Amino acid sequence: MTAENHTAPLLEVSELSLVYRGASRSLPIVRNVNFSLDHGEVLGIIGESGAGKSSIGNAVIGLLAPGIAQTAGTIRLEGTALEAVDGEARRALRGRAIASIFQDPSSSLDPLMTVGAQLDETIAALSPELSRSDVRARAIQLLERVGIPDAPRRHHSYPHQLSGGQRQRIVIAMALAGAPSLIVADEPTSALDATVQKQILHVLKGLVQDHGLSILLITHDMGVIAEIADRVVVMKDGAVIEQGATAALLQAPQDPYTQRLLAAVPKLRSVHPDPASPGVGAREPILVVENLSKSFGGRSILDLFGAGKPHFALRDIGFRVPRAGVLGIVGESGSGKSTIGRILAGLESAEADRIELDGQRCDISHRNRAGSLLGRVQMIFQDPSSALNPRLTVAQALTECARATAPAGEDTSQAAVRARVIETIERLGLQTLHLDRFPHQLSGGQKQRVCIARALLARPKIVIADEPTSALDVSVQAEILALLKETVAENRLSMIFISHDLAVVQDICDDVCVMRNGRIEDYGSSDFIFGQSENPYTRHLIDARPKILAA
Amino acid sequence: MEIINTMTRAPRRFLPVLTLPNAILALFVMAALAAPLLAPQNPYDLLQILGWEASSPPGTMSGNGYRYWLGTDGLGRDIASCILFGLRISLLVSVISAAVAAALGLTLGVAAAYFGGWVDAVIMRVVDLQLSLPTMLVALIAIVTLGPGVDRIILALIIVQWATYARVVRSVALSEAGKPYIDAVRTMPLSRGRIILRHLLPNSIAPAITLLPIEIGHAVALEATLSFLGLGVPMDQPSLGSTVANGFQYLLTGQYWISLFPGIALFTLIAAINFSGEDIRRLWDPRSRSL
Incomplete structure (x- = not known):
């Protein structure tokens, strides 16, 4: 390693562009993204779904989804451009220099293998020279490092015998097997309960503080960012909107999008109880x-x-x-x-x-x-x-509901029901043009509006x-x-x-x-x-x- | 900068309608429909058959004024005409039996998944029993007890095939039935029949649609096998299978054409049906339609 490499940041992404190539048209996924990550630092990438944040993570790991191609820019790891590295060497980097943690621990573990066997397999693949007893000793050491109690016993457990938080700890232990310098964590706590999420974030924080690891943390959750990220990159529609130190960015977001994102996060109000407020059961149930x-x-x-x-x-x-x-x-x-x-x-x-x-x-x-x-x-x-039934249009689904729940004697003619449906969806911020769409042609928010409309049409x-x-x-x-x-x-x-x-x-x-x-x-x-x-x-x-x- | 990722492969977005298998299949269907117009000879009509021209090699001129392009069989029937008329029987038998078996299997499979409990247990045990018997044996027993005839063959094929559909459809219906959209309609005062037919069934049908062409191909082959064994359609109604069987005894004496050409037709038909199956499944899915 040359002296020059030491001065370079651990990970440097410059002018990165990713494009999805469809049969008829190409769609830009990520446009000219720049950021860098130093040793012992946690960089958070935050954005809503479709912002391209996961694709960046995949590009860094070198596992872009089929159809997505890197058309411009470079990703440098300790000064080496990853694009110049051939497939075999790139594969060798995965696990050793760069490791990854995915969102759902239950689907990233093999349900038919004990967690110990999976961990052993990873360690043996990364360091073939170790003897079996050394591999096992290392596995148990890793389990202890991520805070699994009674590690030698847990080594024999199957994934379903562990809680969600423990499973995610196992996944982290597997990521640590090759002693990587960078971990790409894609929504590592999104599938977990709040209390467990806190513990997992604590484990990740410990790794950064004690071992000088760096983490590229991809998440949609401001809370997670606030908890452990040193710096944040805010993304929207494939472009970086704003980046900076976490504390500064959370305190004084510059871009209106970031401000909106922050404002949208539900926050607990501090309550000053009013002794005169009515208790439970005061209102008619x-x-x-x-x-x-x-x-x-x-x-x-x-x-x-x-x-x-x-x-x-x-x-x-x-x-x-x-x-x-x-x-x-x-x-x-x-x-x-x-x-x-x-x-x-x-x-x-x-x-x-x-x-x-x-x-x-x-x-x-x-x-x-x-x-x-x-x-x-x-x-x-x-x-x-x-x-929503994927084979019914919005109109079909809502009409069915309105008809089925109409009280006896109500006008259930085509026109009357349609008028009621239209009135309901318009009140919920949808338009008539949405009526002929199938659920997969609507956004998540629009689909939920349709579900609310369906519930309301039944007059429950x-x-x-x-x-x-x-x-x-x-x-x-x-x-x-x-x-x-x-x-x-x-x-x-x-x-x-x-x-x-x-x-x-x-x-x-x-x-x-x-x-x-x-x-x-x-x-x-x-x-x-x-x-x-x-x-x-x-x-x-x-x-x-x-x-x-x-x- | 050049494209770096070598794993890149754009998924197919268009719906291929004019592919080779589809074209071949369409050709077969049209040939079967137009057989009486296309065939130079009606192999069912004994008056048109010249007994002394039996076992003529391909290309021989007939005394009736046309050429036996594919030769004649041991009775003097034109092989090309036998193939065209045989296609009719083979397609009729296989399409009807596969369609009825699919409808039956779908209904029972979805019902088993939705109702669960003893309904599920009874249906699925019958399915297990059915699937544990060798296909050929079930068909043979059915033919032997029911007697020969085109309608009996169809019935035998239905008995053999429905269980596969029921099993495949049940597993999908089981996972669909647990999804919230089924819960959502269950909170409305809708009849069970409507929930099953309008909501559960259309969403559980995809594997049956994938299975259908495979099973039609399977039915063609099974009918051919039964005919080959002499248990299929009667001799005076030649199907592709019985025509192949006719030529079997002549193979050793070098009269290859009697079995070979119907055999090639049979193979091409089954292959075309299997290849077209995937396109049919994709047409069914609204998600692939609108991309």
Whole structure:
């Protein structure tokens, strides 16, 4: 290595342009991007979907998707232009000099191999000279380095036996196997719960501080950037909008796009509780739920012998949804919050002492039974792409819903239904021209608007929104949230809002239920939960949120 | 700067309608439809057959004033005419049986996936049983018990084929049924039939569409095999398979043309059907239509 190489930054990307070559036209993905990354530094690339941030990461690793080509610019690693390196040498760089971590740890691990075997395989491939016992010793050392407790035992575990956070730690350990100087981390924490996300970011931070690693962190989440990035590159439509030191950029964003992006991030308000504010149950409830429980299993013949104990997914859940109000249900994944939504929408059966909707008792012990909640409760789902039938146009989907749920005696002629559909979608910010589109021809935000329109057209007593914004980009999230808030107020709708994001819940909900392991951990008015609650779990959730700024 | 990435390969975006397999297939279908007009001889009509011209080699002039371009078989039937009329029978039998088997398998597969429980268990155990019996054996038993005839062959082929569709479609329907859009329609007061037919079935049909041409090709081959064994369509209605079988005994005496030309036609037909299958699947998918 020459002295000149030491002065060069670890990674230098200059005038990088990537183009997607289709059969009929070429589409620029990334245009003239410049940035550099020094030893021991974390550089964050932030942008919304389609901004080209992942393609940059792939270009640095050397794994561009088929159809995408680098048409201009250079990527230099310690002064060496990567384009000049041939395929074989490039492959040798991967894992040794540059390693990568992907978003979903469950799909980047082989489910049929123990994590130890996968780690051993990686180490053996990168250093063939090591003996088997040395490989194993190194694997266990790596597992300990990423904070896996009881590493020798975990070495024999299969991926499904580990939690999401542990799986991501394993992926990080594999990335560290070749002692790389640069790790490209593409959305490393997006599939994880907030508390786990915090731990993983802590591990990554530790690697940078203790071992002088550099990380190219690609994310859509301002919180993640604020937590660990030293410098940020903001991207939009394939071009760099703004870059600079994280603290400075977050404090005083120059570009209007960055400002909008920052403003769109939901933030927790500090609450000054008003002792005069009404408590839970002060308002007339539209839905009363008492002692709702749901168990899986426990219906086999083994019960007779006292074997198979039923496993409770929900236990003794009770709450009230205020009329024309919003009840928020928060919790981490696996807490049972979505199951409540599915039961109330009539998609699953459960046992309860009392379910009363609008003064009427409801039977939820069987699906599709008369007197169930079916049709009177509508859902808005997390991922609008899979919540719409891909073979129906917007008009077909909405017309079907309007027809099916029309009360007896209403005019269901073609023209009347179409008029209602058009009126509804226009109120939700869509236009008539969207009616003839298929779902894949709409953007994520537009698809979610169609889903909201579908829920509204059914004229439900209650709308259940299950993480309605978490599959969307930050700026679209803000739009959809504002729209939901407005719709609820305008139509005097009652809503159950299920989310893992406390700030969003605080923004939109009157009452809040905190769930943990199938039970209600904390329940109260929004101001109470966020301002006064002394429940340790609630405090823990609030503290786990990445702090963007103490603004 | 030159293009660096060597892995670059733009995905195909256009829908190829005029490819060689499609053209060949279209030709076969048209030839089968127009057989009575195209064929110089009607091989079903004994009056048109000159017994003394049996086993003429290709290119011989006929006493009826036309040329036997592909020769004649042991009874004096023109091979070219036999191929044209045989195509009709082969295509008729295979298309009808594959279509009915697909419809049956689709319905049962989707129903098994949607209802689950005992419905699923019963349907899928029958499928397992059906698939564990050798295809040929099932067809043979069906023919032996039902008796010969074109309609019986079709029935036998349906019995043999439906289970494959049911199994393939069920696995896709199972994953589709778990998607939120099915949940969304289930929260509306819609009938189960409507949810299955309008929402679940069209989204689960792709593998059946891919399977259809393969199974049509399979049906052509199976019908040919049955005919070859003498259990297929009656001798007076020559299919491609029975024509090949006719020539089998003459192969040893050097009269290759009786088996060879129908054999080539059979092979080309099955190959063309299989190659066209992928295009048909892509046409079905709205996502590939609008790119």
